[in-house]
Amino acid sequence: MDISLQQVGYSYAKGTPFEKRALFEVNASIESGSYTAVIGHTGSGKSTLLLHLNGLLKPTEGVVRIGNVSITADTKAKELKEIRRNVGIVFQFPEHQLFEETVEKDIMFGPMNFGVPAEEARQRAHELIKLLGLPEDVAQKSPFDLSGGQMRRVAIAGVLAFKPSILILDEPTAGLDPRGRKEIMELFNKLHKEEGLTTILVTHSMEDAAMYADQVLVMHEGRSVIVGTPEEVFADAERLKSFRLGLPRSVAFQRDFEKLIGRPLGRLALTEGQLASSIAAALKEEGER
Structure with a gap:
C-alpha cells in the first residue's frame, strides 16, 4: 500500500487555550514495499507524524492517503x-503493552x-514464536x-500476528544493549524483505537509517525538510548540522580520512563494511604510486 501525505498539519488541543502546533504542511510519499527512515531531533514531529499513519491521529489540515483510503479531519x-x-x-518499549496471562493469548x-x-x-x-527465535515452551x-x-x-x-502490510517502528531498540539492538534491527530487516512489508522506522540512530532504509525523511520543527536516499541525505553534513543532526559514524570517519589523504574516496560509505573496503582500496592505490 502506497502512503502519501499532502500538506498535513496537526495541532494538539486545537481551539483551546492549550493549542500546540506539532506539524506544518508535511509532504511525503512512501512506496509500497519500501523501507523509510524518519529522523529528526527530539520534538521535531516524528512521533506525531507516525500516529497519523494508522489513524490514531487525524490531520488538522491536509490529507493522509494509505492505499485507497484518505484520512482527513472529518x-x-x-x-x-x-x-x-x-x-x-x-x-518504544512495546513490552509495556503486554497484558494477557500467557504468551500465546497475548499474541x-x-x-x-x-x-x-x-x-x-x-x-x-x-x-511467530518460532520466527522470532523464542523457545516453543514460552507459549x-x-x-x-x-x-x-x-x-x-x-x-x-x-503486532505481526494480524499480518499488517505496513509496519511502523517507533525507536524499537530503545533500552536494549548493542547486541540486542542489532538482533532486533536485523530481525525487522529480514521480515521487511521476506514478507514484502512497507517499513517505516522512526529513529535517532543515523547508523540504522543509513544501513537499512531506501529513503530518509528528515523532520525539523514539525516540517518535512529533506527527503532522499541515504546517500543523498548524508552527503550534506552542513545541512544536517543546521537541523541539529549528525552523520553516521562511517560517513563521519570517511570525511576525516578524506581530509587526511587529501582526496575523496568516491562512494559514500553508509556502513562499516563499505568504509573498510573503500579505505583498503585507497591505501592499496597509495601504495602503488
Whole structure:
C-alpha cells in the first residue's frame, strides 16, 4: 500500500487555550514495499507524524492517503478499521503493552480482535514464536516471567500476528544493549524483505537509517525538510548540522580520512563494511604510486 501525505498539519488541543502546533504542511510519499527512515531531533514531529499513519491521529489540515483510503479531519472512526488492520505499530518499549496471562493469548489477541478464528490465531502465534527465535515452551508462560529481550519479541509478535502490510517502528531498540539492538534491527530487516512489508522506522540512530532504509525523511520543527536516499541525505553534513543532526559514524570517519589523504574516496560509505573496503582500496592505490 502506497502512503502519501499532502500538506498535513496537526495541532494538539486545537481551539483551546492549550493549542500546540506539532506539524506544518508535511509532504511525503512512501512506496509500497519500501523501507523509510524518519529522523529528526527530539520534538521535531516524528512521533506525531507516525500516529497519523494508522489513524490514531487525524490531520488538522491536509490529507493522509494509505492505499485507497484518505484520512482527513472529518474522517469517521469506523472508516479507519481497515487501515488499522493493515498498519502495525511497534512503539518504544512495546513490552509495556503486554497484558494477557500467557504468551500465546497475548499474541492471539490482535488477530482475534479483527475476527480471525481462535484456532487460526493460535497457529499464527506459534509460527511467530518460532520466527522470532523464542523457545516453543514460552507459549504457555506468563510474558511477565520472561527476560526483557524475550518480552519485547513477544510484543512484536503481537503486532505481526494480524499480518499488517505496513509496519511502523517507533525507536524499537530503545533500552536494549548493542547486541540486542542489532538482533532486533536485523530481525525487522529480514521480515521487511521476506514478507514484502512497507517499513517505516522512526529513529535517532543515523547508523540504522543509513544501513537499512531506501529513503530518509528528515523532520525539523514539525516540517518535512529533506527527503532522499541515504546517500543523498548524508552527503550534506552542513545541512544536517543546521537541523541539529549528525552523520553516521562511517560517513563521519570517511570525511576525516578524506581530509587526511587529501582526496575523496568516491562512494559514500553508509556502513562499516563499505568504509573498510573503500579505505583498503585507497591505501592499496597509495601504495602503488
